[in-house]
Amino acid sequence: xxxxxxxxxxxxxxxxxxxxxxxxxxxxxxxxxxxxxxxxxxxxxxxxxxxxxxxxxxxxxxxxxxxxxxxxxxxxxxxxxxxxxxxxxxxxxxxxxxxxxxxxxxxxxxxxxxxxxxxxxxxxxxxxxxxxxxxxxxxxxxxxxxxxxxxxxxxxxxxxxxxxxxxxxxxxxxxxxxxxxxxxxxxxxxxxxxxxxxxxxxxxxxxxxxxxxxxxxxxxxxxxxxxxxxxxxxxxxxxxxxxxxxxxxxxxxxxxxxxxxxxxxxxxxxxxxxxxxxxxxxxxxxxxxxxxx
Amino acid sequence: xxxxxxxxxxxxxxxxxxxxxxxxxxxxxxxxxxxxxxxxxxxxxxxxxxxxxxxxxxxxxxxxxxxxxxxxxxxxxxxxxxxxxxxxxxxxxxxxxxxxxxxxxxxxxxxxxxxxxxxxxxxxxxxxxxxxxxxxxxxxxxxxxxxxxxxxxxxxxxxxxxxxxxxxxxxxxxxxxxxxxxxxxxxxxxxxxxxxxxxxxxxxxxxxxxxxxxxxxxxxxxxxxxxxxxxxxxxxxxxxxxxxxxxxxxxxxxxxxxxxxxxxxxxxxxxxxxxxxxxxxxxxxxxxxxxxxxxxxxxxxxxxxxxxxxxxxxxxxxxxxxxxxxxxxxxxxxxxxxxxxxxxxxxxxxxxxxxxxxxxxxxxxxxxxxxxxxxxxxxxxxxxxxxxxxxxxxxxxx
Numbered sequence: 001x002x003x004x005x006x007x008x009x010x011x012x013x014x015x016x017x018x019x020x021x022x023x024x025x026x027x028x029x030x031x032x033x034x035x036x037x038x039x040x041x042x043x044x045x046x047x048x049x050x051x052x053x054x055x056x057x058x059x060x061x062x063x064x065x066x067x068x069x070x071x072x073x074x075x076x077x078x079x080x081x082x083x084x085x086x087x088x089x090x091x092x093x094x095x096x097x098x099x100x101x102x103x104x105x106x107x108x109x110x111x112x113x114x115x116x117x118x119x120x121x122x123x124x125x126x127x128x129x130x131x132x133x134x135x136x137x138x139x140x141x142x143x144x145x146x147x148x149x150x151x152x153x154x155x156x157x158x159x160x161x162x163x164x165x166x167x168x169x170x171x172x173x174x175x176x177x178x179x180x181x182x183x184x185x186x187x188x189x190x191x192x193x194x195x196x197x198x199x200x201x202x203x204x205x206x207x208x209x210x211x212x213x214x215x216x217x218x219x220x221x222x223x224x225x226x227x228x229x230x231x232x233x234x235x236x237x238x239x240x241x242x243x244x245x246x247x248x249x250x251x252x253x254x255x256x257x258x259x260x261x262x263x264x265x266x267x268x269x270x271x272x273x274x275x276x277x278x279x280x281x282x283x284x285x286x287x288x289x290x291x292x293x
Numbered sequence: 294x295x296x297x298x299x300x301x302x303x304x305x306x307x308x309x310x311x312x313x314x315x316x317x318x319x320x321x322x323x324x325x326x327x328x329x330x331x332x333x334x335x336x337x338x339x340x341x342x343x344x345x346x347x348x349x350x351x352x353x354x355x356x357x358x359x360x361x362x363x364x365x366x367x368x369x370x371x372x373x374x375x376x377x378x379x380x381x382x383x384x385x386x387x388x389x390x391x392x393x394x395x396x397x398x399x400x401x402x403x404x405x406x407x408x409x410x411x412x413x414x415x416x417x418x419x420x421x422x423x424x425x426x427x428x429x430x431x432x433x434x435x436x437x438x439x440x441x442x443x444x445x446x447x448x449x450x451x452x453x454x455x456x457x458x459x460x461x462x463x464x465x466x467x468x469x470x471x472x473x474x475x476x477x478x479x480x481x482x483x484x485x486x487x488x489x490x491x492x493x494x495x496x497x498x499x500x501x502x503x504x505x506x507x508x509x510x511x512x513x514x515x516x517x518x519x520x521x522x523x524x525x526x527x528x529x530x531x532x533x534x535x536x537x538x539x540x541x542x543x544x545x546x547x548x549x550x551x552x553x554x555x556x557x558x559x560x561x562x563x564x565x566x567x568x569x570x571x572x573x574x575x576x577x578x579x580x581x582x583x584x585x586x587x588x589x590x591x592x593x594x595x596x597x598x599x600x601x602x603x604x605x606x607x608x609x610x611x612x613x614x615x616x617x618x619x620x621x622x623x624x625x626x627x628x629x630x631x632x633x634x635x636x637x638x639x640x641x642x643x644x645x646x647x648x649x650x651x652x653x654x655x656x657x658x659x660x661x662x663x664x665x666x667x668x669x670x671x672x673x674x675x676x677x678x679x680x681x682x683x684x685x686x687x688x689x690x691x
């Protein structure tokens with residue numbers, strides 16, 4: 001029983017990073033009705049960018065500065081992805097933008113490999129030596145920080161969407177871009193800001209993943225992209241609360257499957273979970289109400 | 294007009310005659326190399342290429358390879374990227390086959406080597422077998438027993454069965470108080486998987502250690518909490534980790550976090566590299582790994598320094614590539630290859646036959662014996678991570 005509780009809590013805490021990645025995928029889909037497959041790679045790329053650029057000027061930068069660097073680099077990379085893969089491609093060409101983001105994913109991956117010779121890089125962490133013990137049960141300090149930061153970001157994002165003019169504009173464009181344009185909302189600017197915001201979240205997610213693993217590696221890109229898509233589908237395309245719940249769910253289930261079925265079957269069961277949702281609830285946990293005309 | 298044409302022709306003829314002696318002297322023998330130059334194990338391919346270029350440079354500065362007609366040819370190295378995938382490796386091998394390269398040194402990954410050797414001609418001279426007839430001389434891919442797949446396949450890789458047998462024997466005699474072993478294994482990488490299941494576990498048990506469990510993970514895993522918990526429960530004396538630096542460092546860090554402190558840590562041969570020390574030097578302190586290279590001889594130090602000039606690091610894999618180039622030079626001279634571009638197939642056969650005849654070669658740690666199944670029995674040492682270096686802990690052959 002303790003193993004089950006331990007595995008679940010470890011998984012849920014780590015699943016907060018999946019939730020951040022899922023939010024990025026779902027927010028872009030919600031606003032533009034398009035998938036940004038480069039998002040996972042951009043998140044890891046942002047973590048690398050923050051680490052390498054800071055490392056060039058500040059050898060032993062504190063962990064929180066490195067996280068901030070990843071956060072800001074994520075915003076910049078998000079904007080670049082928007083400009084190169086979405087802005088100049090006609091909005092009717094969903095396939096063109098999809099393929100463009102696949103190309104961007106591969107490009108970011110290769111840039112990272114060539115910049116680092118494919119070697120893993122140590123990534124700083126906060127509270128990595130802290131373990132809170134309750135008898136035989138423990139909570140990792142760094143994972144608690146990851147979870148807390150992720151929750152704060154999610155709260156911040158929800159506040160941005162529902163308490164600010166930018167958020168109002170974003171929701172208007174997501175509902176009806178033509179009507180939003182007629183109301184004077186600059187759709188291109190809103191789209192760009194969406195990518196910047198999701199990029200910031202992605203940069204933080206990349207930093208948190210690097211911190212919890214203790215190292216950054218180009219190998220993180222593909223699994224993160226797949227997990228992000230699974231979370232997006234299970235949560236419901238376009239639903240931010242759905243992405244949050246699904247991220248924690250996937251993280252928890254993944255850890256429990258690994259505990260009881262081993263690593264060789266773990267991913268099999270995660271995919272089965274996806275298929276169960278697609279079969280019984282294809283719209284996801286929080287299927288989006290209505291949508292565009 | 295006629296005079297002008299005559300003058301131009303004479304000028305061209307003079308140029309050609311002037312260049313001809315230089316051209317006639319500039320003979321080259323091509324040795325191809327291939328390995329992972331992209332992807333997570335890119336460092337292996339980069340280091341192998343650097344070592345091959347360095348070795349070729351040394352040989353060329355001494356005059357080059359002596360051909361059958363007494364003239365000398367320079368060695369040209371052409372290195373290809375196989376991305377550590379079987380399809381790409383086979384495609385690269387076929388591409389090399391279509392060039393004038395006499396032999397290919399590679400690949401990096403065992404999951405490439407195994408299927409690749411399968412597309413070579415199984416038995417030399419078998420006219421019913423349309424497999425590739427080109428010698429492959431492996432420097433890195435170390436999964437046990439691959440060379441026997443084809444008579445065109447040769448390997449200069451350490452014999453892990455011998456090394457781990459020796460290591461666990463040494464641990465048993467030096468530390469009789471140690472009783473139990475727990476394994477950590479990277480399940481989706483051919484080398485690491487085979488090294489634990491077929492070698493480390495077997496050799497530990499053969500030396501009267503009790504294997505109390507094993508934890509598995511994948512190369513791209515980010516969370517090792519479950520595996521570290523399992524190790525902690527088992528409380529083993531020795532933890533043997535059959536994983537490459539990328540995932541091994543993640544596991545070691547989690548072990549440190551959860552207070553898993555075995556008395557001895559044993560690692561995979563491929564992890565006795567700079568990559569491990571860059572990724573997790575603190576957590577890997579004291580880890581013992583058997584290796585077929587350390588810069589402890591004059592030749593070894595020279596090879597390491599020369600390879601560094603070509604921007605490569607010296608480890609057991611890249612130094613095997615260095616050794617391979619020198620071995621091939623000796624074989625080519627002994628078999629009197631023609632170096633004639635129209636006789637590539639014949640020269641390849643001579644190189645193959647020459648490699649097959651070898652009973653021993655000169656390695657950077659000492660004499661390497663060649664086995665009947667075209668493998669190598671290399672001298673080895675035990676190294677341990679100390680600070681930011683791998684230092685020699687014990688020489689079992691002394």
